[in-house]
Amino acid sequence: MHIQTVILIILAAIIALVIALFQYYYKTRKRGRIAILLSFLRFTTLFGLLLLLVNPKFSKKVYSTEKANLILLTDNSSSVAPYQDDIESVLDAIRDDAKISERFEIRPYSFDRTLGNDSLTFAGGQTDITTALKTVQEAYSRSNAAIVMITDGNQTLGQDYGFYGKNQEMPIYPVAIGDTTRYEDLAITQVNANRYAFLKNKYPIEIFVSYFGSSDTRSRLVVLEDGKQVYRETLSLNGSDNVRVINALFDAGSVGLKNITVSIEALPDERNTANNLKEIAVEVIDEKTNVTLVSNWVHPDIAALKKAIESNGQRSVSIARPKADAKAWEDTDLFILYQPDHSFKAVYDYIDNSKTGVLTLAGSRTNWTFLNQVQSAFAKNSSQQSEAIGALLNEGFTLFDTKDFSVADLPPVTGSLGEIRLREQAEVLLGQRIKGVDVKQPLLAVFNGDVQKEAVFFGEDIWKWRMQSYRRDRNFKNFDDLIGKLVLLLTSNQSRERLTLEYEAIFSGSRDAKIQATYFDNTFVFDPEADLSLRLEGGTITGSMEIPMLLKGRYYEADLSNLKPGKYTFTVTEKGDGISKSGRFTILDFDVEKQFLSTDYPKMERLAQNTDGVLFYPSGVTALVDSLVSDQRFVPVQVSDQNIVSLIDFRMLLAIIVFSLAAEWFIRKYSGLT
Incomplete structure (x- = not known):
């Protein structure tokens, strides 16, 4: 307690005593026991109030010894499992050393893909050293700490820890576990390919081959597609020229899943041949767009549209009546509705549910009363009076490039007069010109919605444009390209399957083997109450096995991590509606942790140098302990903690003040004093 506080307390006592004596003894004749008692109560009240103002405190310092943290990071991946005894001996030597215990607080952790507790199973499927170091640094950034990292240094996931070490503030002492001998090795380190390829096109594959050794070597690289050799090349590598990148193109001749096997011949004395082969899959798909043209009428426009669309070999057009079976529309990517009337009601209902793209051509036979009611994108007050309508190109159209399309010399089409209202946001590609005057009405408008895309052409006799294109340019390219771009826009990003995988x-x-499914109801809204099951066959399964698919937010998922390597076929079925979809997959007998035979001690040594640490081996654990104990950076420090405590208990003091005031008042009243 400070001397100033003591003086204030003494002054408070003197002041309280003087006031109490003055009130009860100055010019007072009655000085009996009651006066003494009342003076004491008044003194107590005043002294308590003054103590509240002074608020005396005293400070207390508590001294303690703070040790540095010794963080033991132990590799828990399967690649170090053969060296479990070495790891345990290193850990025991550190934990049981008395000098280490005196100087450090030991904080044990394990790591593989993520940082974990000190439980060791040596079953981790991947190793991310950088994430472990980063997590530890964040947790102990405000303390004095050192890291002992026991690992083989082979990282299979994450940022390269050799470079991350430059950002590490704590000294790191790696302990290199495993075989430090550098063996000659050929490896296919990576194979890159697109997941999908299009029929009758070529698809690329990029192959990375690395050689670890110092001598000159030659080896043959072979690529198989479904077991058939499609590529072969002999590679020459040496200690300085030790990497090859091979880029090759392959024909997508048929639709289906293509299993690609890339292999390289092993060296005569090569010990690790697991990395001499990699398998990937490329699915060849037919990108053909299916267009259904629905019409009640026979008209040259239908033939012109069919020819224009099918000028691209990846598109096909089928012509249907509006009252056709709806099952025939399930594969439709785009509907073209030619002059719709009341008979198109079922078609519009299907489009509304499936959100399929649609192009409407409205001419003299269109029932505008029906059309205005059945859809909400546009409306027209048609006078039923026919008029020849010319086209005006909107140079500001942005949904696709129109610079190669020319409306010059195009004959007018036939349409009806009347006000047109675009009830949803749209871009006008072509405007109307009647008798040379721009009437500020759209001829061709496009509605580029997020869910559904739509376009409308307010006229007929569009076949004349295709004929004029040929008459002028001796080909149909001007017209066909416009229709092709419009079809591409209207069919882009359309997904109308109720069950997708x-x-x-x-x-x-099998660690990351999962199948995900998305299921929509008949209005194409995601159904979170669907009953999806996965039936598996093949591999090591006898007969078949059924697995329920669990809801994970906006999709369903089946975990296949317990399956053995092999080839499997599966079917996903929604039991309520009976909708199903099948597929096949292969689980390789592959463990990335087994791709390494040697310890990556050069990288661990670089990490130690970058963080002002030292690399050790299991045989040198005694030197590691001595280095930690003798390092002056980790000397325990004495820290003081100053606690400031109030000398008085405010609640008790207030109670005493209230009691003394009440007692004084009661005694004065009882004694007849005023």
């Missing part, structure tokens, strides 16, 4: 054709091991 997401999975890899080839899984590198």
